[in-house]
Amino acid sequence: xxxxxxxxxxxxxxxxxxxxxxxxxxxxxxxxxxxxxxxxxxxxxxxxxxxxxxxxxxxxxxxxxxxxxxxxxxxxxxxxxxxxxxxxxxxxxxxxxxxxxxxxxxxxxxxxxxxxxxxxxxxxxxxxxxxxxxxxxxxxxxxxxxxxxxxxxxxxxxxxxxxxxxxxxxxxxxxxxxxxxxxxxxxxxxxxxxxxxxxxxxxxxxxxxxxxxxxxxxxxxxxxxxxxxxxxxxxxxxxxxxxxxxxxxxxxxxxxxxxxxxxxxxxxxxxxxxxxxxxxxxxxxxxxxxxxxxxxxxxxxxxxxxxxxxxxxxxxxxxxxxxxxxxxxxxxxxxxxxxxxxxxxxxxxxxxxxxxxxxxxxxxxxxxxxxxxxxxxxxxxxxxxxxxxxxxxxxxxxxxxxxxxxxxxxxxxxxxxxxxxxxxxxxxxxxxxxxxxxxxxxxxxxxxxxxxxxxxxxxxxxxxxxxxxxxxxxxxxxxxxxxxxxxxxxxxxxxxxxxxxxxxxxxxxxxxxxxxxxxxxxxxxxxxxxxxxxxxxxxxxxxxxxxxxxxxxxxxxxxxxxxxxxxxxxx
Amino acid sequence: xxxxxxxxxxxxxxxxxxxxxxxxxxxxxxxxxxxxxxxxxxxxxxxxxxxxxxxxxxxxxxxxxxxxxxxxxxxxxxxxxxxxxxxxxxxxxxxxxxxxxxxxxxxxxxxxxxxxxxxxxxxxxxxxxxxxxxxxxxxxxxxxxxxxxxxxxxxxxxxxxxxxxxxxxxxxxxxxxxxxxxxxxxxxxxxxxxxxxxxxxxxxxxxxxxxxxx
Numbered sequence: 001x002x003x004x005x006x007x008x009x010x011x012x013x014x015x016x017x018x019x020x021x022x023x024x025x026x027x028x029x030x031x032x033x034x035x036x037x038x039x040x041x042x043x044x045x046x047x048x049x050x051x052x053x054x055x056x057x058x059x060x061x062x063x064x065x066x067x068x069x070x071x072x073x074x075x076x077x078x079x080x081x082x083x084x085x086x087x088x089x090x091x092x093x094x095x096x097x098x099x100x101x102x103x104x105x106x107x108x109x110x111x112x113x114x115x116x117x118x119x120x121x122x123x124x125x126x127x128x129x130x131x132x133x134x135x136x137x138x139x140x141x142x143x144x145x146x147x148x149x150x151x152x153x154x155x156x157x158x159x160x161x162x163x164x165x166x167x168x169x170x171x172x173x174x175x176x177x178x179x180x181x182x183x184x185x186x187x188x189x190x191x192x193x194x195x196x197x198x199x200x201x202x203x204x205x206x207x208x209x210x211x212x213x214x215x216x217x218x219x220x221x222x223x224x225x226x227x228x229x230x231x232x233x234x235x236x237x238x239x240x241x242x243x244x245x246x247x248x249x250x251x252x253x254x255x256x257x258x259x260x261x262x263x264x265x266x267x268x269x270x271x272x273x274x275x276x277x278x279x280x281x282x283x284x285x286x287x288x289x290x291x292x293x294x295x296x297x298x299x300x301x302x303x304x305x306x307x308x309x310x311x312x313x314x315x316x317x318x319x320x321x322x323x324x325x326x327x328x329x330x331x332x333x334x335x336x337x338x339x340x341x342x343x344x345x346x347x348x349x350x351x352x353x354x355x356x357x358x359x360x361x362x363x364x365x366x367x368x369x370x371x372x373x374x375x376x377x378x379x380x381x382x383x384x385x386x387x388x389x390x391x392x393x394x395x396x397x398x399x400x401x402x403x404x405x406x407x408x409x410x411x412x413x414x415x416x417x418x419x420x421x422x423x424x425x426x427x428x429x430x431x432x433x434x435x436x437x438x439x440x441x442x443x444x445x446x447x448x449x450x451x452x453x454x455x456x457x458x459x460x461x462x463x464x465x466x467x468x469x470x471x472x473x474x475x476x477x478x479x480x481x482x483x484x485x486x487x488x489x490x491x492x493x494x495x496x497x498x499x500x501x502x503x504x505x506x507x508x509x510x511x512x513x514x515x516x517x518x519x520x521x522x523x524x525x526x527x528x529x530x531x532x533x534x535x536x537x538x539x540x541x542x543x544x545x546x547x548x549x550x551x552x553x554x555x556x557x558x559x560x561x562x563x564x565x566x567x568x569x570x571x
Numbered sequence: 572x573x574x575x576x577x578x579x580x581x582x583x584x585x586x587x588x589x590x591x592x593x594x595x596x597x598x599x600x601x602x603x604x605x606x607x608x609x610x611x612x613x614x615x616x617x618x619x620x621x622x623x624x625x626x627x628x629x630x631x632x633x634x635x636x637x638x639x640x641x642x643x644x645x646x647x648x649x650x651x652x653x654x655x656x657x658x659x660x661x662x663x664x665x666x667x668x669x670x671x672x673x674x675x676x677x678x679x680x681x682x683x684x685x686x687x688x689x690x691x692x693x694x695x696x697x698x699x700x701x702x703x704x705x706x707x708x709x710x711x712x713x714x715x716x717x718x719x720x721x722x723x724x725x726x727x728x729x730x731x732x733x734x735x736x737x738x739x740x741x742x743x744x745x746x747x748x749x750x751x752x753x754x755x756x757x758x759x760x761x762x763x764x765x766x767x768x769x770x771x772x773x774x775x776x777x778x779x780x781x782x783x784x785x
Contacts, residue, residue, distance in 0.1 A: 182655075182657065185653065185655060185657045186657065186659065188616075188619075188621055188644075188651065188653070188657075189651070189653075189657045189717075190645075190670075191620070191621065191643075191644040191645045192619055192621075192644065192645075192647075192649060192650055192651045192718070192721075192723075193645075193650070193670065193671045193717070193718070193721040194645050194646070194648060194673075194721055195645055196643075196645050197645075203670070204659055204670075207661060208659075208660070208661050291666070294662070294666060294669070294670055295665075295666050295669035295670060295681070296669075296674060297669065297670070297671075297672045297673055297674035297675075297676070297681070298674050299645075299674060300674075
């Protein structure tokens, strides 16, 4: 008997293809990295297992300081981001002040990490804009002081950059998580029982919100502990964070260093696992403590301090982001700018014309890879969501917590802990340095974000629209693309733009899978950032910022144009 | 005593209803009738102190001869019962109730009060239960207990029976009214259904004539 796959059954291939796409890379990468971490790498003639890479790692000069900076910046950034996000919600949610955050959230998220870090560096470095503002008037400096502000040994600036970038993300994820909680109702009940609004948030709403953003928080933790690109720009230098050190070992011409790198990368993974376990433990402790607080009836509370803090942070976050971009813009048009002048002495378009000549190839690579990866990503995600719908209609229970963990998996495992392993494996088959491999590696990180952005809206589509259309036309395929896809055009394009911006921001995958053969605007900007001419760096950073921004703009404007005469499609 | 004196709610310069005056004595349950959208729920949020920014209030609301208008919602000590029971889904029944109790009570007494309240409501031994496993009627009773354990000085009832089916409605209605009378506090109920209202003052918000329907 011949089995023909009908359209609905073909859908079941999507989750298989998608999860294979993830899991294969992660499993291969982890396995390969782990074997190397224990000294096994036949391609360099090391074919016996040993603990030598580990002893070398732990006795490496600067290891302790690297570890210190990694833990301070990574764990500090995560805990700070969470506290600030909770503070913002508890104190400012839906107040007049919240509108500032509401309206700047999307643009804040759209700024690539690297471009933001470069702008931040131009702002706070000893010769940066802030120092110029107070020099020589307040500080008395005529030449930039010899201070270690960017690249401080503890990784504080790195932590700040991470916090400023992660808070908008966490706020966005929390807004999604609050969707199913009755915030207004809880506030009304809590206040009528005599609790201040902020106390209702702390005692009732936040404990319900936390489980809904837990995975996002873990993703932030994994990212912050293992970030390479912005740590290279603004992190400590001698010694750098562990991730940057590992990255250097991987790129060391001395091939034996790669074993050291592999053990370092595995250590980072271990740190992430331990940190996640500690967060779980903390959650239990806080829960216990809170339970006692909640049932104690304590209604005392001083609102002044948190109120001030929350407002200050919103102003600082929006303000710093805006000034960071402004200072990038100024530098890109500068000809001469002496310290401590507040503005350049003479301006020029020369670095834009020079920069634009240089960035053509990187930008073309970026756009080509980004568009392919996000198109593929949106295609696969829609297929998976359709399959989920098919199963739901058939009454088959799809295990959503498992699905969610699977979606998040590439975000929970540090890139550096497996990507090098993937590269080594690919190289063994001479598959690295090919463009499809590059797209595949980007896809790994594009898919989760596309899924997170499209999933909720796609699932809330009113299925009756399709049912009505089916009774009228009868062709499921035509109904799908003429009715459903068009109604969902806006969220689909938005998810595409998210996917694109994720692809643009990829640094390690581009370097590792591209085997150095593909320069994107991000790899170029990061590589130039330390030590190159500020004016040209500014041009690169702005190009990195503008590329996803243009795609975001089109994603907003296309549906508006297509449905310009449809009032219900505007919102 | 809860006193409304020429209360009006204004939206975009337009009052939602004519000036409303009513005195409600302790232990009395007054009712306000009106079609949906006539502003009766808005009136309750004004009394409780939860009026949205787009509205403004004229007139005065007094509780025990003191205006409550300068007080924020959480200081007014006016309980509300909504259509939805709004039990906190992540907390047990006892925790939901303990949240409402005043802090001044010592720990042993808190526990005692909860046990006692549940027993009186016909829900003995429900302390450890998950709100999600309770029936609609049981949830409604817990919700009322929670409002009352905070020792409010007045109680507002915002169509509290509209989501219950007929049989349950009668049972819960009797329970709510009896409990409020026993607490001896003024209560104000709004509804679009005259059958929900207890005996006593009934004001129709649409034409606002005090009428005795029974």
